[in-house]
Amino acid sequence: MLHEDRLRAGSFGEDAEQYDRSRPRYPAALVDRLLSDGARRVLDVGAGTGIVSALFAERGCDVLGVEPDDRMGALARRRGIEIEEATFEDWEDRGRRFDLVVSGQAWHWVDPVRGAAKAASVLHPGGRVGVFWNQGVHRQPLRDALVGSYRRAAPELADHSIVLGFVEGDRVEVAASAIDGNGWFERAEVRDFWWSTRYSTEQWLDQLPTHSDHRTLPPPVLERLVRDVGRTLDGAGGSFEMDYRTWLVTARRTPA
Numbered sequence: 001m002l003h004e005d006r007l008r009a010g011s012f013g014e015d016a017e018q019y020d021r022s023r024p025r026y027p028a029a030l031v032d033r034l035l036s037d038g039a040r041r042v043l044d045v046g047a048g049t050g051i052v053s054a055l056f057a058e059r060g061c062d063v064l065g066v067e068p069d070d071r072m073g074a075l076a077r078r079r080g081i082e083i084e085e086a087t088f089e090d091w092e093d094r095g096r097r098f099d100l101v102v103s104g105q106a107w108h109w110v111d112p113v114r115g116a117a118k119a120a121s122v123l124h125p126g127g128r129v130g131v132f133w134n135q136g137v138h139r140q141p142l143r144d145a146l147v148g149s150y151r152r153a154a155p156e157l158a159d160h161s162i163v164l165g166f167v168e169g170d171r172v173e174v175a176a177s178a179i180d181g182n183g184w185f186e187r188a189e190v191r192d193f194w195w196s197t198r199y200s201t202e203q204w205l206d207q208l209p210t211h212s213d214h215r216t217l218p219p220p221v222l223e224r225l226v227r228d229v230g231r232t233l234d235g236a237g238g239s240f241e242m243d244y245r246t247w248l249v250t251a252r253r254t255p256a
Contacts, residue, residue: 015209016075020049022207024134026104027195030246031055034130037252039099043122045088045115045131046106050076056102057081064098066091089114093122100128107131108171112178120184123253129185130250131175137165137243142236149232153225154217161213175249185251193246201233204240 040061044053047065049072057063057080065083067073073083084091088110101119103110119129138146143165150158160166176188199207205226208214214222233240 016049016069016071018206019072019210020051020075022203022210023051023105024136024197024207024244025051026055026132026134026246027193030132030193030248031059033191033248034100034102034128034250035059035061037099037126037128039128041098042100042102043098044081045101045103045119046109047076047081047083048072048106050079050081050083052102052104053081054079056100061100064096088118091118096122097124098122098127099124100130102129103131105133107175108133112174113181116178116182116185120182120253125253125255127253128250129179129253130248132246132248133171135165135245135247136163137245139241139243142232142240145232145236146229149228150225153228154214154221157213157217157225161211163208163211163214172247172249179249179251184253186254188249188251191248191250193248194243195246196241196243198239198241200239201230204233205230 035056042053042056042061042063044050044056044063044065047053047067048069050065053063053065053076063081065073065076065081066086066088067076067083068085068087070085073085076083086092101123107115116129123129147158147164150161150164158164172190176190179185179188208226208229209222214225217225
């Protein structure tokens with residue numbers, strides 16, 4: 001299970017600034033959906049540098065973040081986000097209750113069964129959990145060219161990295177199944193939101209090491225991969241349009 005790989009889970013804070021500036025954000029329609037019940041008190045699980053927390057704070061929500069890596073949490077605090085340092089499973093709620101529990105690009109680092117139970121325990125009756133991930137979808141023929149770069153430089157990633165569009169461990173299905181099996185939620189709803197953004201070669205290469213499967217490569221392998229991907233992107237014109245499919249798994253807590 002990916003959540004048990006603490007080496008990868010702890011790799012993001014090695015360069016929190018790079019993570020924060022290069023990681024994709026999330027579509028406004030996703031936030032609209034999660035706030036459609038009128039939530040105002042929000043708990044952000046795996047808050048990282050505060051990317052998700054800021055989206056809800058900008059909508060007038062009172063946001064608390066839970067983040068195990070103090071290097072990531074320090075940057076979120078600079079954003080004005082209140083952060084408590086802990087894994088979600090071990091975090092002490094001290095009787096506090098929330099309208100909405102969210103987790104962006106982080107729920108796969110939480111034990112799905114324990115996470116669903118903890119979310120249910122800190123939500124008001126009728127409150128909502130919403131966990132979501134960005135899945136990048138490269139357009140052809142660039143995708144084939146990039147896969148070629150990975151096969152040459154880091155073949156161990158060529159058939160499963162999320163950077164190439166794979167969702168490791170079927171995160172969406174695992175999350176939905178655990179929520180449905182918890183007994184305190186209505187049936188989980190799975191939705192997707194499509195959007196796109198443009199990257200330059202430099203911007204894309206800056207993002208690559210922020211992914212845990214890349215960050216934990218031996219440094220010479222990562223350097224070789226970045227060089228090869230850079231040549232591929234420059235050969236394709238030096239910029240490209242990237243499509244994102246943001247997957248949302250959400251459910252309401254049943255009334256008490």
